[in-house]
Amino acid sequence: MIEKLLQPEIRDLIAADDLETLSEVFSDWLPADIAGLLTSLPEDERPQAFSAIQGDLAAETFEYLDPSDQAWLLEGMTREKASALLNVMSPDDRTALLEEVSEETAGEMMNLLSTEEREVARTLLDFPENSVGRLMTPDYIAVLEDWTVRRVLDHIRTHGRNSETLDVIYVVDANNRLVDDVHIRKFLLAEFHTGVADLMDNQFLALRATEDQESAIDVFRKYDRTVLPVIDARGRLLGIVTVDDMLDVAEEEATEDIQKFGGLEALDEPYVSTPLLRMVRKRASWLVILFLGEMLTATAMGFFEGQIARAVVLALFVPLIISSGGNSGSQAATLIIRALALGEVKLRDWWLVMRRELFSGLILGLILGTIGFLRIAVWSMFSQIYGPHWALVGLTVGLSLIGIVLWGTLAGSMLPFILKRFGADPATSSAPFVATLVDVTGLIIYFTVAVLVLRGTLL
């Protein structure tokens, strides 16, 4: 966190235009720390600070910046400087940058690339969004089966400078088809004259470039790998993906899921850098949908206006009743959505889940129903607010709670299955959505129970 402590001093150096001292300070820092400092500076001081970073360190620091910050810095640079940076960026980071900017800007950036790098960039961008291809880098070590260990080590010496990792060496055939992955350990433990073929076990895992990034996470997790090769439909080696990129994918995914849970469209951008109106629009759309759904509660209540007029006491418990249904529904939905996302529960397990939730819902309903009844009984000892028929009112509330909590739990747990069955994202049946559904049906349950229990007395 060095960059937080020294930020004021750095800003003084910028104000004094003392780029020489600044460049000395930076030379002792890690690129990620310099990037952290740059991001903490006001936008107009960043180009000056960035220009003080010398040589390779500038390029390394640049890669640690967010794509939007990268784009902003590039805009203010000379063509030469921008071109130098873009050409040395690692291809996967460059893909992320080109994805971020407008098509026009991306075109301009492509023109700044060397013919070779442009070809690389174009190939990566040709893969669909959110596919493994967009994350991969073509900087890896590939060797042939008939090489010796000595030749492989020599090859690493000449070609290993840029490869993302040297942990795994890939063996390909003459057509660049992947035939094996061999851990560097085996080469280091072997004699120089050993053949590559002798180190091979012909067992390897690979990702398809067109595969979804989410499914790639599962492979990394299941097989505990730190790096995986990426192949095309014909089995040819295209590049590698490292697990640290997966950490970012997993984080983005969790954010998306959490935002859907919270009843809003995924922002796709950090909170503070999302333009205010765009954020309001993303929130408004869901709020309005939920509001339109909730309007049905007014309709449902309208049907029972007569009952409410005769027994106003019934109205007092409406918020308590519907929120209990909503809470138990969102609990169940949360559990099931997450379990589905992690693969702990599969579609075919719906019946197992239903039995568990039937039981859970009944127990939870009994607990809340009992508390609800007791609350009314205790209050009635000290006040007349619930009238002479307080016991019947308590019974109405208690029985309704059992029914509504049970129903909320079932609806919340089954909705994700139904959505998934029809190809929709279960996370969409977010808590507020379940709550809205359960609110409307909960009112009907409540007033129906009331009519049955209170007929002849209050109603």
Next chain:
Amino acid sequence: MIEKLLQPEIRDLIAADDLETLSEVFSDWLPADIAGLLTSLPEDERPQAFSAIQGDLAAETFEYLDPSDQAWLLEGMTREKASALLNVMSPDDRTALLEEVSEETAGEMMNLLSTEEREVARTLLDFPENSVGRLMTPDYIAVLEDWTVRRVLDHIRTHGRNSETLDVIYVVDANNRLVDDVHIRKFLLAEFHTGVADLMDNQFLALRATEDQESAIDVFRKYDRTVLPVIDARGRLLGIVTVDDMLDVAEEEATEDIQKFGGLEALDEPYVSTPLLRMVRKRASWLVILFLGEMLTATAMGFFEGQIARAVVLALFVPLIISSGGNSGSQAATLIIRALALGEVKLRDWWLVMRRELFSGLILGLILGTIGFLRIAVWSMFSQIYGPHWALVGLTVGLSLIGIVLWGTLAGSMLPFILKRFGADPATSSAPFVATLVDVTGLIIYFTVAVLVLRGTLL
């Protein structure tokens, strides 16, 4: 997914007790796939299937099983077999297993370890739960500053067989204090007679063994590392942590956050393997707390019983009004909690957030308020349900919605800051909690607006 396709055939082999064929089949599989198959088998068939796995493959497969499945398999084994497995397990996986089982079982397992391995296991278990120390493995390569590259490569040849990764070599001093980390690439690119000191830049990152696992994720992410060294308070090298373990930590954390969002205590176990009663208890505690909170709505409604009796129409909109407050509150809370967790927003940004949310809440309130008013206006053209004063009723609902959505948005966005300020986990101010708070206050806003607008007409 080979294990899914062949599962029936495998079960036939188990039924026929043909362990020879089975062991041949397994010899072509990856350990993670065999582990996947074992988990998919009925529990009583697993020991037999496991016993068919030969040699090292058995130990490797064992490490891919969940700690609870590992414990179950060990129970049915002879002491010799169990001891052999436990002694060759990688120390970090063994720690996870010892954490999982009862203290008594853990003690028995410790007794099956060799003196050396027992020492290793004890050291790791001495670190606090959820600390980096529990994740680390002591299998790494450490070298001294005055060695040559040749000596390092020789050292790897003799000691590298078990190290988790060879990507990074650690340089320590005579007291085992970490002085640098050097990428294997540098050794592979250097001449044999080069000194280790010539390859060093004396810049390294390390985790403290007592550090929280969550904060370690942030370091991995910020600095894009695949492996990090772990040191004690005196800077001595204790072990290494690899990023694939972080993937699991990140996933568990996201699950925990999501479950807190859903208004329940974190389960800490997969949904299906959590005993039903334990799950109900975890869900009941929060549901009851929220229920007790929601009881205040009945109290609040009680204060306005007179108004409801005079204007029953007011009761019809209660669910609509309070759910809108709850939904906007949970949206805001979700956004802010996630932004705080990712470090996009800091405590000191509360004022910036408040201004954004004031604006957002006002716009969202205006949108919903307008829709609410229009709904009542349109309905009143076709029915008498809202009476002759429908315009005033519409005004009451519209104005209340503006106030409640604004208030819900502010409460939802500020509560996480307040909780964090007082050292609590912001995720606890989960959506249902905010909803409960906003429900009670929302009712007061609604009926207060009603009294002001409808005085002299309906009230």
